[in-house]
Amino acid sequence: MGFVAVKVDPEKIEKAERLLKEKVRKVSEEHIKKLIFSVDKVMSESGLYSEDLAAGAIKQSIGDLLEASFLLRAFKNTLRRIEYTEPVDCKEMRVVRRISSAFKDIPEGQILGATKDYSLRLLNFDEPEETIKEEVSTISKITRFDGKLPKVREFIKDYLVIDEEKDDKGMHDITKEPITFPNPPRSSVLQCLTMGEEGALVMLAYSSLRGYGAVHPTILELRQGYLPLKIKHPLTGKTVKVGEVRATECEVIWQENEKLKVGYGLVLGFNERKAIAMATLDLCLQAKDDTPASDEEFVLYHIDGVDSMGFIEHLKLPHYIFFASIFDRIKKVKGEKNEI
Amino acid sequence: MKYNFAYLDEDTKKEIRRKILKAVAIPGHQIPFGSRVMPLAKGFGTGGLQITLSILKKNDIIKVIDQGRDDSLNPTNIKRLIKKTAPSVKITDNTTDATVIQTRHRIPEQRLKKHQILVLQCPFPEPLRWVEKSEAKTRKMHAEMDYSKAYLYLYEHLLRYGEVLIGTRYPVMVNNRYLMDPTPIPRWDIPKLNYAECLFLFGAGREKRIYAVPPYTKVEPLEFEDYKFRTEDMSGKRCELCGSENVYLDEVIKDGQRYYVCSDSNFCEKMRKGIKVERWENVVRS
Amino acid sequence: MLLEVKKISKIFGDQNCKHEFKDNRCIKCGAILALDNISFDLDLGETLGIVGESGSGKSTLLRIIYMDIEPDKGEERLKGVNLFSLDSKRKRDVKVKNMGMVYQSPKEGLHYNISVSANVAEKLIDNGWRNFTKIKDKSVDLLNKVRIDDYRIKDYPSTFSLGMQQRVQIAKAIANNPDLLLLDEPTASLDVTVQAEILDLIKQIQREMNIAIILVSHDLRVVKLLAERVIVLKNGRIVEAGLTDQILEDPQHEYTQRLVSSIL
Numbered sequence A: 001m002g003f004v005a006v007k008v009d010p011e012k013i014e015k016a017e018r019l020l021k022e023k024v025r026k027v028s029e030e031h032i033k034k035l036i037f038s039v040d041k042v043m044s045e046s047g048l049y050s051e052d053l054a055a056g057a058i059k060q061s062i063g064d065l066l067e068a069s070f071l072l073r074a075f076k077n078t079l080r081r082i083e084y085t086e087p088v089d090c091k092e093m094r095v096v097r098r099i100s101s102a103f104k105d106i107p108e109g110q111i112l113g114a115t116k117d118y119s120l121r122l123l124n125f126d127e128p129e130e131t132i133k134e135e136v137s138t139i140s141k142i143t144r145f146d147g148k149l150p151k152v153r154e155f156i157k158d159y160l161v162i163d164e165e166k167d168d169k170g171m172h173d174i175t176k177e178p179i180t181f182p183n184p185p186r187s188s189v190l191q192c193l194t195m196g197e198e199g200a201l202v203m204l205a206y207s208s209l210r211g212y213g214a215v216h217p218t219i220l221e222l223r224q225g226y227l228p229l230k231i232k233h234p235l236t237g238k239t240v241k242v243g244e245v246r247a248t249e250c251e252v253i254w255q256e257n258e259k260l261k262v263g264y265g266l267v268l269g270f271n272e273r274k275a276i277a278m279a280t281l282d283l284c285l286q287a288k289d290d291t292p293a294s295d296e297e298f299v300l301y302h303i304d305g306v307d308s309m310g311f312i313e314h315l316k317l318p319h320y321i322f323f324a325s326i327f328d329r330i331k332k333v334k335g336e337k338n339e340i
Numbered sequence B: 001m002k003y004n005f006a007y008l009d010e011d012t013k014k015e016i017r018r019k020i021l022k023a024v025a026i027p028g029h030q031i032p033f034g035s036r037v038m039p040l041a042k043g044f045g046t047g048g049l050q051i052t053l054s055i056l057k058k059n060d061i062i063k064v065i066d067q068g069r070d071d072s073l074n075p076t077n078i079k080r081l082i083k084k085t086a087p088s089v090k091i092t093d094n095t096t097d098a099t100v101i102q103t104r105h106r107i108p109e110q111r112l113k114k115h116q117i118l119v120l121q122c123p124f125p126e127p128l129r130w131v132e133k134s135e136a137k138t139r140k141m142h143a144e145m146d147y148s149k150a151y152l153y154l155y156e157h158l159l160r161y162g163e164v165l166i167g168t169r170y171p172v173m174v175n176n177r178y179l180m181d182p183t184p185i186p187r188w189d190i191p192k193l194n195y196a197e198c199l200f201l202f203g204a205g206r207e208k209r210i211y212a213v214p215p216y217t218k219v220e221p222l223e224f225e226d227y228k229f230r231t232e233d234m235s236g237k238r239c240e241l242c243g244s245e246n247v248y249l250d251e252v253i254k255d256g257q258r259y260y261v262c263s264d265s266n267f268c269e270k271m272r273k274g275i276k277v278e279r280w281e282n283v284v285r286s
Numbered sequence C: 001m002l003l004e005v006k007k008i009s010k011i012f013g014d015q016n017c018k019h020e021f022k023d024n025r026c027i028k029c030g031a032i033l034a035l036d037n038i039s040f041d042l043d044l045g046e047t048l049g050i051v052g053e054s055g056s057g058k059s060t061l062l063r064i065i066y067m068d069i070e071p072d073k074g075e076e077r078l079k080g081v082n083l084f085s086l087d088s089k090r091k092r093d094v095k096v097k098n099m100g101m102v103y104q105s106p107k108e109g110l111h112y113n114i115s116v117s118a119n120v121a122e123k124l125i126d127n128g129w130r131n132f133t134k135i136k137d138k139s140v141d142l143l144n145k146v147r148i149d150d151y152r153i154k155d156y157p158s159t160f161s162l163g164m165q166q167r168v169q170i171a172k173a174i175a176n177n178p179d180l181l182l183l184d185e186p187t188a189s190l191d192v193t194v195q196a197e198i199l200d201l202i203k204q205i206q207r208e209m210n211i212a213i214i215l216v217s218h219d220l221r222v223v224k225l226l227a228e229r230v231i232v233l234k235n236g237r238i239v240e241a242g243l244t245d246q247i248l249e250d251p252q253h254e255y256t257q258r259l260v261s262s263i264l
Helices: A010-023 A029-034 A036-046 A051-060 A065-077 A129-140 A152-159 A186-194 A198-212 A272-286 A296-302 A305-314 A320-334 B010-025 B046-055 B073-085 B135-143 B148-161 B187-193 B265-273 C058-065 C088-098 C116-126 C132-145 C162-173 C192-208 C220-226 C244-249 C254-261
Strands: A094-099 A218-232 A239-256 A259-268 B061-066 B100-104 B117-121 B172-174 B178-180 B199-204 B209-213 B219-221 B249-254 B257-262 C003-012 C032-042 C047-051 C073-078 C099-102 C180-184 C212-217 C229-234 C237-243
Touching (some): A036 A051, A036 A259, A036 A305, A065 A305, A152 A218, A152 A259, A186 A259, A186 A272, A218 A272, A239 A272, A259 A272, A272 A296, B010 B046, B010 B199, B010 B209, B046 B073, B046 B100, B046 B199, B046 B209, B061 B073, B061 B265, B073 B100, B148 C116, B187 B219, B257 B265, C032 C237, C047 C058, C047 C220, C058 C212, C088 C099, C088 C116, C099 C162, C116 C132, C162 C192, C192 C212, C192 C220, C212 C220, C220 C244, C229 C244, C229 C254, C237 C244, C237 C254
Parallel strands (some): B061 B100, B117 B199, C047 C212, C047 C229, C099 C180
Antiparallel strands (some): A094 A218, A218 A239, A239 A259, B172 B178, B249 B257, C003 C073
16 A cells, blocks of 8 residues: 655755745845834834844745744844833933824924825825925924923823722733733733734724724824933943834823723834724723723733734644544544544 | 754743743643743744753753654754754654653653653643633632533533533543643543653643643543543554554545554554554553 | 521722712712611521612622622621631532522523523532433423423523523522522513413422522512512611511501502
């Protein structure tokens, strides 16, 4: 009889990897870095801010952004933690864009910045030189705020309810301490949300807005810009700035009976959609509701792109035994004996 | 890039070892751990891998199998990582020689001894997930030993079909205290867990849990007094390659015909070579 | 004395406030005084009715007795043991062995994704039964007792009428021969003809089992039919208590008078 076991040769795996590398040999990482929304998505979902590494990961994964996040996360894992920064104050953000949907005019004004929100979604087949030049000069006239830009929230603070109980005293690093239920600490919840896959967060927030959920909020403030990171100097003890990251912060507001509640979102990189979704979900999770977006375990367990992607793809691994055992049970019930 | 021995940094290994000790001290109980992102995707055995890499010593001999075979994709990839980051560790297909065996979905047919450790890759650590979605609730159920929903699940099957329809992941009671998910091993392998000489370690990377069955621990499948646990029925079948009976067989369809072959490739090879293999003593009920 | 309920109070709201109540609402934080200083006794073979309008606190009281929720003050002694002082595992044991609860809506008391037999079996399994045939036979027994036929035991609760679903709840509640049976508006969601069946069933249980029953109802006719004694709740307080016949004939408290007159 001609039954031969199929073996996998380690050399074949390496050859497959080389073939993939060949496909992207000519793609330049410098070019990829310019696609900032791709780079930022990967940085946010991996929880590692490095434009060069993110661009490299995107190249290595041939544009599969989730795979790129995975590569970065795996790499992040090999790095030593040198220091934790001081808590960031987003008022110190060097803002390139800052809007509020709640108020027509806000202190220091609405700063439109570079956004495609008002553009027509038409695929550009040819781009006349003149138009580009015009646009670029407009953008360079936009003011960037150095120093502290006040939060819109401060001006209505008497009307807001901020749940003091939810303010946990410690910082919990979810890459070291897994999130557990019930009552996970707030810092774990926020970390989980900010590293979640954009599509998952958007979907859950969308479900709430559409009615499968508790919350349909208004954007109190959305800011995008460069956030300074500071640490305590190991020798002098003074606070020093060590760098800047692109970040997007969003605060949404929701009416719960006679109170106004705030939902908070902060993501690495420029990603307004994700920041808004995160802030919305923050509110949903605080609502005691039995809709999917308010189910803490459901949301926090299923938004991680790296986890979910891995598990979905693992279905491609052999499941012969799993399937045989189900098949065995079904046959048994059907009355077939002595069959596997 | 120079990696630490067996890829993981020492802090990670320390944490995982401590969690393993805790798991061994409380047989069958799930211990949360800070599961790291590994160079393999979640779902491809990162939990088992983290355990293996944390316990490997420089002179260990490792065997890695998936569905009983050493040479398929998942084991090959895992062995590549071990070869690259722990070159002094010998890699083997021979169950007799291995000191650490990492496995997906099977326990070898050859009886394991007290110097051997079996690390199982676990997709779902929670045996009660079928009957209760919420983690907060299942933790309480374990704390209070409230397992009646699991029995109820079996009851409903028996009522409707006269058979328990659980295929793999058959829930077992460990040390008369914790209900445990043995991972998707076939029911055929369940009796091997009971009072074994070797140590069983279970790693769930994505779900971030470690648990253990120490040597000589009571492990009993969940059953009713009058409807006892039964394994798959292998009677009347034999392996096409080595002729063995009374062993777990895979069904293979080739050239329009059905064959049965040993799932455990090393066992099959030994049978073909006429090498004697010590089997597990536990009663196998089918 | 089987059951001694002493000075049970329950407040819904801010636990940290030093409350000042006016009309059952705290003027400082808005908390609600749901129950205030409730005490009563009950023995085997006795049926106690608890009546009052909606919002009087009767369901809350029943849930506290069944230990679904915790009171802020008070004791519940079952055969001398203060149940509120037990840990959650032992509370569960007491619930399984000594109590049975029938919720107003069967959706609260039944699992809709398993058969009615399994629903009843759950109580037996909770009590340590491990023989499938014995569990199944007993479940059939209990279902028969509440007049559900053998051929229906594998059916899901949603395939039964509401009245029959209530009967399944009753079968489940008496499965372990408890000392105490609690009924929360058992007939409120049923139409009149079906109500009679349930009341009949409860009467039969009274005859055949030496059991203590607490029956919550806003319907005085139901209470008159089943309970020898009654307590009347208004805004979380007992305004009147005594023999049912006496109270219905000659209510002392103005509130009770209004209740009684509304049924005539």
